[in-house]
Amino acid sequence: MNTQRPLVCATAGSCHSSSSKGQASHDEKPQFIGVREPRNIRMFHHRDLGYPRRINNKVLPPELLLMIFEHVYADSMLNGEWIPCSSQSHATQFPFAPAAVCKTWRDVLELVPKFWTRIIINLDTTKLSDVDEYLHLSQKLAFEITITRDQQIVAHSRTNSDDEGPRAAAVMARIALHIHRCRSLCFQLLRSSSLPALRHLNLRAPLLQRLKLQCGIDDGEHPLVGSEVPERWNFYAPALRRLFLNGRNFRDACALHWAERLPSLEELSVSRYSGGKHPTGELHLHDVLLVVDRLHRRFGNLQMLALQDISFDGILTRQGGYDIQIESVSLQSINLSTARAIFMSKSGPAPRLVHIKHEYAPIWHIRLTQADTLVLEGPFTSMSEAISIWDGSCLSIRNCPSFNDRTIPGPD
Structure with a gap:
């Protein structure tokens, strides 16, 4: 025994x-x-x-995986909308991150179309076949899509991005087939010439609420842009609430009288325009103020105006003043003469919030009175003179070495 x-x-x-x-x-x-x-x-x-362990994903039944993914999806949503996240790469975003774990996880994720209603396209890593697949997986649901670049690649090849435009155009051609159910369309690219040309977007987008055509540098026009406005043009987006355009596309929006026909618009941002008398047209401060004026008079919904890194071809403000009664104005890297013209040409109350960000510029000659909240960001000079004519209730100073205890005089 x-x-x-x-x-x-x-x-x-x-x-x-x-x-x-x-x-x-x-x-x-x-x-x-x-x-x-x-x-x-x-x-x-x-x-x-601390020893590595191999996890066997197959031991989790599909029903349990689906419950887990439902919770992750719920955590990614707020009031029925996707929570904003970093769009530089989809490697860490839902559903792309769990879908990359193994085929079993991806198969379960592909069963639920709502999981694929936030699409992030990285032009440096995403294949065109993947774009088609993502759009197919969302089926008939409304979706939002962001087209961006890998920032590490961009940082090492800022002068070698000749293929950015063709790749962006190929992706846009695929999106156009589904634009009728697109709720948010965002292009965040390196060059202005790579962005879709607004004057060639003859599309109907009844669900579109957010449109972003933004770039890092202004290097010229899209190759399809000519000197003439198309005879037939109808970019239909009545639900648009947030509009972010680079300077050249905003110039086209003005020429086409499109931006001022948006009844739901709440936020308008214009950025990246180098100026310089372009053969395809010019952008004046008057164009921006006129759009804001007409939007306010017709619909009264616009709440925020943001201008960033713009060198206008001209000011051309009118004597009567513009009705730009909005809640907040943000000016970043804007010529101080332009900022002064904005506040001098307005009619009615000042915006409740004014945010000015600049480098090494005097601001004492800008009329900042009546703004309830004033945010100054950057190493401004003549800070005390600016504050002395401001009579609001909340002051915020950011990244300004010239601001110290002596800037604001104490009581006598």
Whole structure:
């Protein structure tokens, strides 16, 4: 009779025997029982010891995976909309991150169309076939899509992005087939010439609420842009609430009298325009103020105006003043003469919030009175003169070395 006791290796939460008899309680601590020859023991490294462990994803049934993904999806939503996230790469975003774990996870994710209603396209890593697949997976649901670049690649090849435009155009051609159910369309590219040309977007987008055509540098026109406005043009987007355009596309919006026909528009942002008397047209401060004036008079919904990194071809403000009664104005890297013209040409109350960000510029000659909240960001000069004519209730100074205890005089 063999009296040799079986060799038992027990780890946290379970007990395994070479004779396959019985199972220990889940409360037992890791221990070795009846060890006769330690050199024959096959060790299982505990995760607390820092050793890598292979996870077998197949042990999770599809029903449990689906429940987990539903919770992750819910955490990514707020009031029925996707929570804003970093769009530089979809590698860490839902559903792309879990879909990359294994085929089983991806198969489960592909069963639910709503999981694929936020699409992030990285021109440096995403294949065109992937774009088609993502759009197909969302089926007939409304979706939002962001087309961007890999910032690490851009940082090392700022002068070698000749293929950015063709790649962006190929993606836009695929989106156009589904634009009727697009709720948010955002292009965040390096060059202005790579952005879709607004004057060639003859599309109907009844669900579109956010449109962003933004770039890092203004290098010229889209190759399709000529000197003439198309005879037939109808970019239909009545639900548009947030509009972010680079300077050249905003200039076209003005020429086409489109921006001022948006009844739901709440936020308008214009950025990246180098100026310089372009053959395809010019952009004047008058164009911006006129659009804001007409939007306010017709619909009264516009709440925010943002101008960033713009060198206007001219000011051309009118004597009567513009009705730009909006809640907030943000000016970043804008010529101070332009900022002064904006506040001098307005009619009615000042915006409740004024944010000015600039580098090494005096602001004492800008009329900032009546603005309830004033935010100044950057190493401004003549700070005390500017504050002395401001009579609001909330002042915020950011990144300004010239601001100190002596800037604001104390009571007499």
